[in-house]
Amino acid sequence: MAAYLVSVLNGLAMGSLLFAIALGLSLVFGMMDVLNLAHGAIYLAGAYLAVALLPGDDVGMGTFVLAVLAAAAVGAILGGVLAGLTRATPGHLDQALLTLGVSLVVAELLSVAFGEEVHAIAAPAPFDGGVPVLGETYPAYRLLVIGFGAVLAVAVYLLIERSRFGSLIRATVADRAMVSALGINTGLVLTGVFAAGAALAAAGGVLAGPILGAQPGLDEKVLLLALVVVVIGGLGSVRGALLGAVLIGQVQALGTSLLPEYASFLIFVAMALVLLLRPAGLLPPRTAVRT
Amino acid sequence: MNRAAATRRTTLIAVAVITLLVAAPLALGPYAVTTMTRMLAFAVLVLGVDLLTGITGLPTLGQAAYFGAGAYTAVLVGLHITSDAMAQALAGTAVGLIAAAATGWVAVRARGIVFLMLTLAIGESLHQVAATWPAVGASNGLAGMPPITLFGGPPLLPAGFVYWWVLAAAITVFAAVTLITRSPYGRTLRGVRDNESRMRALGYRPALARYSVFCLAGAIAGAGGALWAAQGRFVSPGDLGFEVAALALLSVVIGGAGSLWGPCLGAALVLLVRDNLSASIGGHGPLVLGLVFVAVVFLLPRGVAGIRHRRESRS
Amino acid sequence: MSVRAFRSMRPAAAVAALVTGILALSGCGGSSLSQSGDTQSSGPVKIGLLVPLSGVYAQLGQDMRDGFKLYLDQHGGKLGGHTVDVVTADEGEGPQTGVPAAQKLVNQDHVSAVAGVVNSATALGLRDFFDESKVPLLVANAGADDITGARKSLYVWRTSFANGKVAGALGPTVVKEASGPVYLIAADYAAGREMVAGFRKTFVAAGGKVAGEEYSPFGKTQDYQPFLSKIRTSGAKAVFAFYAGAEAVSFVKQYQQFGLADRIPLYGTGFLTEGGALAAQGKAAVGVKTSLHYSTELNTPRNTEFVAAYSKAYSKSPTVYAVQAYDTAAVLDKALAKASGGEKLATALTGVGPIDSPRGRWSFDADHDAQQQYYLREVRAGSGDTFVNAVVGDLS
The missing domain is CATH 3.40.50.2300 (Response regulator)
Known part of the structure; x- marks a missing residue:
């Protein structure tokens, strides 16, 4: 039993990371119908930035936080560029392919710069050991990640649901033309959200570093998971992204514990089930016009 | 340009292209011909993707699953039943159709990006089955398929003969898809793409049209897979992976969704970059593919086929 | 063959005859219509x-x-x-x-x-x-x-x-060194299953007991905690694992992070701690014992x-x-x-x-495979920040 409870804990850590990564993907899709397939590459850029800034086995908390901030800045710049590129492109399929192209280029440049080897990233000093949890040793860093996820969820809730800027974002998701007609520069809002989402993804790359490391191909895996989270939760919905991330985290951790033989299928089974029962996802955003 | 002249010109070009394709093995070495064989088989898959994405407006990342189903079927038939290429292709087509019919009903309830996600999920799940099921060789795939034969003749070992068979089959599929797109059924599909609610109001059943075209595309992908196996005589889980699906979709976009010959050219281009160019630039094929993606989106928004449209509308 | 004779044939047979004819014709030609038969040119x-x-x-x-x-x-x-x-x-x-x-x-x-x-x-x-x-x-x-x-x-x-041989070489040694049943774990693909099968064969033949056997999804697992928990509760006294590359890094690091490294010795085939993987695992890999046909530390x-x-x-x-x-x-x-x-x-x-x-x-050997000595290696700290696979014995 204790083993399963530890799995639940693990699922929460994974869910926290997935939430940080999937949030940007979801909002960008909800606001401008852009499926940003470069999201995984941005995550990977963050992870490699951590490799560059945090060498060796001993990393202080200060340097680690700096690396997270630096990754966020790089992510924001990449996101801004992507926003500009996609806004210059008509057609959703073309936009998706454009981002797929960008992701291939970014991933290839990263592997040229850092080599094809697997890089491990050390957890920051006070959290690099294990703590006893229910009679098992549990890595302290994962508890930190869960804490971060909780803080992020609350912060995003306050920003999106309680602030003026948040209401603008929600309104843009619901009806972009109407917001634009009110004299608000939706282009600025869209670019801002794109950049913020990308910043979160890159920061997620650093945060996930001590757990997942950095290696070529990780971008696709992370993108796939984030896409599943977004589709399960409902495209464009913040609460949906949170629920989807927590759910997928649990499916991965607890599901593997309970049904190891079927572990590779569980995520897709979960996604197919949700879409069969609720095609728009579990918590779709509230839209102005219901079709 | 009047219509009759345009038709005549199209026919002339088609005849010239086919003649060139048929004559290719007489002049080219075996490596060039095996490469062209692979392109043709891949082009068949791409035609199916185009039927879904270009004609019906359903972007898919799952067609590789049915392509793989066809390839696995062909290799299994080749290993255990008969080396007859015709039988293998028909079996591959049938299994592609059945697999699409069995899984497609989940996907066709959705549209747009959600449809894309669902087909991706189907593709990944089938890929997982192929990669873990010992009966189909799991991650090692199925090797050792004997060379194909035709009409009870001797084994077709030389690359040129396999090429002619794949070419004949690919032309057949191309012709069939052309007929489909020009038929009333093809117009229904375009209607579903452009304005589904109007189609429903007119008394059509868009859901049925979407499901049937999904099955049809699955069958075409299965045929493509069987042709692919006829050349490689080997199949592994990578043949139904995400990469194949993404490259197929890329081919359609490069070529111009909705056109038929454009995506076939796109297929050839994509395989050329992946298989041939990559080695000569130190394995940086993905970099080139990525740049091609970006360039196509900006420079050729309607694909290679769009160039012709643009010129014609100007003249 | 006269035209009449041709006409009297069944269509399939006619086409077959035609194909055979083309085949025979092309036998003398070069190009793609003949099967290889490369002529070796002189020079380099x-x-x-x-x-x-x-x-x-x-x-x-x-x-x-x-x-x-x-x-x-x-x-x-x-x-x-x-x-x-x-x-x-x-x-x-x-x-x-x-x-x-x-x-x-x-x-x-x-x-x-x-x-x-x-x-x-x-x-x-x-x-x-x-x-x-x-x-x-x-x-x-x-x-x-x-x-x-x-x-x-x-x-x-x-x-x-061959997968089975490099893993099989380790079996008898683990029987000798482990104080109880052994847990087998590998990535779920052909190589993983062959490695475990090769190990199990010699291990069981030498009198070893298997505590459990599990395969983690190949290329999809970043988190081994569910498997590590199972190993802990199984009462295993040693673990045999096969992973390579990125998965080897994750597995060995998490084996240490979840506190198993101090309590249950980890064995594997050499790929678990080879090259770039060992560099990324760092001190988490110290003490892992593997079998392989080479180590940089081989003293010859x-x-x-x-x-x-x-x-x-x-x-x-x-x-x-x-x-x-x-x-x-x-x-x-x-x-x-x-x-x-x-x-x-x-x-x-x-x-x-x-x-x-x-x-x-x-x-x-007769099967065209390498017939060679396998070594028992143990990860130890090398000079500076590096880690090496020290050779601690020969495996038969």
Whole structure:
């Protein structure tokens, strides 16, 4: 039993990371119908930035936080560029392919710069050991990640649901033309959200570093998971992204514990089930016009 | 340009292209011909993707699953039943159709990006089955398929003969898809793409049209897979992976969704970059593919086929 | 055949006759309509090097290129007296790229032999192609048991290892060292299952008890906690694991993070702690014991000399992958002295005899597989921040 409870804990850590990564993907899709397939590459850029800034086995908390901030800045710049590129492109399929192209280029440049080897990233000093949890040793860093996820969820809730800027974002998701007609520069809002989402993804790359490391191909895996989270939760919905991330985290951790033989299928089974029962996802955003 | 002249010109070009394709093995070495064989088989898959994405407006990342189903079927038939290429292709087509019919009903309830996600999920799940099921060789795939034969003749070992068979089959599929797109059924599909609610109001059943075209595309992908196996005589889980699906979709976009010959050219281009160019630039094929993606989106928004449209509308 | 006779035939038979006719006609032509039958040109011998330049195995590919090149550089760019022209092709991650690349080497570049191949599926898929093209393939890494053995071909040889053998070498030792049942875990793909099967066979035969057996989804698992919890509750006294590359890094690190490293000794095949994986695992890997046919720490004059030359040329330590490619060049050196291509070269491979390699003396067995000594290695801290696989014993 204790083993399963530890799995639940693990699922929460994974869910926290997935939430940080999937949030940007979801909002960008909800606001401008852009499926940003470069999201995984941005995550990977963050992870490699951590490799560059945090060498060796001993990393202080200060340097680690700096690396997270630096990754966020790089992510924001990449996101801004992507926003500009996609806004210059008509057609959703073309936009998706454009981002797929960008992701291939970014991933290839990263592997040229850092080599094809697997890089491990050390957890920051006070959290690099294990703590006893229910009679098992549990890595302290994962508890930190869960804490971060909780803080992020609350912060995003306050920003999106309680602030003026948040209401603008929600309104843009619901009806972009109407917001634009009110004299608000939706282009600025869209670019801002794109950049913020990308910043979160890159920061997620650093945060996930001590757990997942950095290696070529990780971008696709992370993108796939984030896409599943977004589709399960409902495209464009913040609460949906949170629920989807927590759910997928649990499916991965607890599901593997309970049904190891079927572990590779569980995520897709979960996604197919949700879409069969609720095609728009579990918590779709509230839209102005219901079709 | 009047219509009759345009038709005549199209026919002339088609005849010239086919003649060139048929004559290719007489002049080219075996490596060039095996490469062209692979392109043709891949082009068949791409035609199916185009039927879904270009004609019906359903972007898919799952067609590789049915392509793989066809390839696995062909290799299994080749290993255990008969080396007859015709039988293998028909079996591959049938299994592609059945697999699409069995899984497609989940996907066709959705549209747009959600449809894309669902087909991706189907593709990944089938890929997982192929990669873990010992009966189909799991991650090692199925090797050792004997060379194909035709009409009870001797084994077709030389690359040129396999090429002619794949070419004949690919032309057949191309012709069939052309007929489909020009038929009333093809117009229904375009209607579903452009304005589904109007189609429903007119008394059509868009859901049925979407499901049937999904099955049809699955069958075409299965045929493509069987042709692919006829050349490689080997199949592994990578043949139904995400990469194949993404490259197929890329081919359609490069070529111009909705056109038929454009995506076939796109297929050839994509395989050329992946298989041939990559080695000569130190394995940086993905970099080139990525740049091609970006360039196509900006420079050729309607694909290679769009160039012709643009010129014609100007003249 | 008269027109009338032709008309009286059934259509299928007529087409068959036609196809046979074309086949017969093309027999004398070159081009793509005949099956290989390469004529070996004079001048330098071309050798194809088929290794991954891109994708997850690119680092292995780089090591193999370096190893092969080192042997050539040490021998004045000549193998068996011929000047060698090495043509490199990108194997990529799997058969989808590897098979076309091999076809290019053989059909377009007309190489005399191909060395390399990391991926097992690629090697299996290429078997018939090389057999029919009558060009030798020297597999320098791919480990699937079936590459040699059951479907062996005169044209397919392996200078590296078979999954079952490298894992099987460890079985009896673990029985001796472990104080109770052993848990088996591997990535869920063909190599993982072959490794576990090879280990289980010799382990059980030597009287070992299995505490449990689990396969984690291949390429999809980043989190081994569910499996590690199972190992903990199973009461196992030791663990045998097979992982490579990124998965090896995650598994070994998490094995330590979740507190198992101090309590349950970890055994595995050498790939668990080889090359880049060991560098990324760092101190988490200390104490892990593995079986492999090579270690940089092997204390023989041949190996010391090799390690020094390799480190000097590339400013990094060699890996088992580099040695495998280095030995492949050594095999070709001997065989090319007798024949420069085709069936003769393949036959010459039968008689190359023992190879004096950095890994020790080895030779081809009846199945065309490497017959060699396996070593028991243990990860220990090396000089500075590095970690090495110290050799602690021979495995029979």
